[in-house]
Amino acid sequence: MKSRIELAIFDLDGTLYELWAPTFGASELWKRVKMHHLDLISDFSNIHPEIVFAWLCDREKKESVPVSVSIWELTNKTRQEVFELIWWKLKPEEIILYEKIKPEFLWELKQSWMNILLLTAWPVVWADKALEYLQIKSFFDAIITAEMYLHGKWEVFDRLLREWRNPNTIVSIGDQEHSDITPAQSLGMNTCLVTGPKDIYSFFI
Ligand SMILES: [Mg+2]
Known part of the structure; x- marks a missing residue:
């Protein structure tokens, strides 16, 4: 596990569960x-x-x-x-049909004192249902949904960096390059582009 990471920002769809589609x-x-x-x-x-x-x-x-x-x-x-x-x-x-994140993996991250945040472009009405279905809602220190920003995830990355200060201690994990990866990278944060949970496990090994 990469010990320097103190805050892991997870996207939801296509990241914490597989979408099993080419795009x-x-x-x-x-x-x-x-x-x-x-x-x-x-x-x-x-x-x-x-x-x-x-x-x-x-x-x-x-x-x-x-x-x-x-x-x-x-x-x-x-x-x-x-x-x-x-x-x-x-x-x-009807949506979450393929590989899902193992709840025990997030539990282990929490045991290592890592802060875990969900950042999704979709509203709370979906995030709540999906996280409960995946049985992982209780592991998140914060859940940031579409209601909490207006233009894009980059607004939230900016806000988080002001709070955490050191971008080297933050990682953004997601399946969409334009929204999960590029804006975080431009602020100097670590990033991990995934196609599903298996790529998350390999990042933290
Ligand atoms: Mg996604």
Whole structure:
């Protein structure tokens, strides 16, 4: 185990459990999230929901405006209502089908006095269900979900670095290079790009 690491920041989907898809866009999780977005969009727009959704995703990528914020602007729904409508219907038992992180591994990290934080781009309604299903919720010192930042995970990395000061003692672990790895690396933090739990185990050996 790398003794210098004092704070491990874990992404959730595709990191603490395997998505088993060549890309995030091809995963069962994304297919269902997209389907629920299309349902919601068809309630307030006369334009084909696929077109509106593609436009909202593009806006998120280019202008850092999350899809949930765009829907919030376009409807009378709050961002929280958008999260609940999209995520409440998701069932972990239908999404988390492949390799899952071993709870005892996180228990061991905690025994070594490491701080463990979850940082996900998805809302608390999903994070809670997924962590409970994985039986690992109690190991996290903090759980940071989409409600707690606006534009991207980089906001949280900035905040954490101000608190922890030494980037060498922090590692960001995740499956998405643009959100989990690049922004952490640019601040000098350690990073670990994974395709699932097995890559996490090898990082900490
Ligand atoms: Mg992920």
